[in-house]
Amino acid sequence: MRKKLLEVLADAKPGFEFEGKTDLVDGGYLDSFDIITLVSELNDRFEIDIPVEDIVTENFDSVDAILALVEKLSEE
Amino acid sequence: MEQIISLKQYEQLLKGTRKQYGRLHTNCFMLAPETERVIEQGRLYFEETDQGLLFFVDEKRYYQVYFHISPDVKKLQMIPKKKPVLIRIIYMQGGKSHLQNKIDKLIAEAGFSLLDSTTQVYTVAKDNLVVMGAMYERMENLLKEYGMRLVVAGEEHLDEILKLRDSEPELKMFHIPFHTREEELQIIREGGYACVVDHSNSICAARKTERMMGSLYSPWFCVKSEYKDKYGLGIVMTGFEMKYACEHDLPRVYGWIANDNVRSWNYHKRLGVICSGKVADEWVLQENRG
Incomplete structure (x- = not known):
């Protein structure tokens, strides 16, 4: 799943190194446009439905946080 | 329009429409x-439209609309309101999809006019200060000779700032989203307003x-x-902003510039702004005057 997520992220922001960063939002790398675009991609590629209440910056600040969100919703 | 009273209601409306x-x-x-x-x-309301939902945020002088619609939508229905309605669509430059073009056409057919296209720009504050820092200092020092000075605004300045903002003809109301007075005061407390004052404050x-x-x-x-x-006040305040960011x-310091605002582009290019690649089209439906 991590590999697939990294592919989605690479498509969303080509050339950007996501791995190892824990401040994707707080560091100013992703804004709300990027997050919502990513939400749409994640919904499509992982066949999940990210609810509004989960669209908070904490869930998008690192690859691990995004992965945890996707895994949680995939299990539901 | 019906008011949304909870995030749960908002979520359920979206879920039902997706279903x-x-x-x-x-x-x-x-x-x-x-x-x-x-x-x-x-301040959040909704209306059902053909194959989707429209959410209206009441920005006091206008409504901003967010649509959630099926890609198969054939028509965008919207009855004019008592205030102008704004639809802002953000996309990557040169990357407008077939669907986005189709929705643009539906928005136009619904009676909206394209008011502005704006481009997002940013400046890396640290780099900007290296290149421009000396000039900012010089301009700020020059102010003193004219009896003016740059200050971080305090709560006592809020009313005068808002009055100045609302009397500025070049500032479009669609670029001033609503904040409550308490929110404005909080921004002031965080040092988010800078102003230049003359000898009489x-x-x-x-x-x-x-x-x-x-x-x-x-x-x-x-x-x-x-x-x-006359006095380079914009430059002085840009310098303040860069220092504040650092x-x-x-x-990074972000802003939006109207694509046809040559004066603003010339000014910002001199400051070394970089285009982020994001563009926003702003469509407006005029209010129902009846």
Whole structure:
């Protein structure tokens, strides 16, 4: 799943190194446009439905946080 | 229009619409906290439209609309309201999809006019200060010779700043989203307003900045007509903004420039702004005057 997520992220922001960063939002790398675009991609590629209440910056600040969100919703 | 009273209701409306039409296309970039904020302030409404939903945020002088519609939508229905209605669509430059073009056509057919296309730009604050820092200092020192000085605005300045903002003809109301008085005061307390005052402490120019998601945003600045193009007040306040960003560990300062605003482009290019690649089209439906 991590590999697939990294592919989605690479498509969303080509050339950007996501791995190892824990401040994707707080560091100013992703804004709300990027997050919502990513939400749409994640919904499509992982066949999940990210609810509004989960669209908070904490869930998008690192690859691990995004992965945890996707895994949680995939299990539901 | 019906008022949304909870995030749960908002979520359920979206879920129901998704169930009916599948994946929805949206221009909404509000995250959960922003959605909760406008619901708590009683400013979020909805309407059903063909194959989707329209959410209206009441920005007091206008409504901003976020649509969630099926990609198969054939028509965008909207009855004019008592205030103008704004639809802002953000996309990557040169990357407008077939669907986005189709929705543009439906928006136009619904009676909207394209008011503006704006481009997002940013400046890396630290780099900017290296190149421009000396000039900012010089301009700020020059102010003293004219009996003016740059200050971080205090609560006592708020009313005068808002009055200046609302009297600025070049500032479009669609670029001034609503904040409650308490929110404005909070921005002031965080040092988000800078102004230049004259010898009698009267405000000659003001600039608003907001800290958001690890960056600094610059929604507007304005200069009193008699001070325009004379003392470099805009440059002085840009310098303030860059220093503020560095002091608060905010690497980038963002803003939007109207594509046809040659004066603003010339000014910002001199400051070394970089285009982020994001463009926003702003469509407006005039109010129902009947």
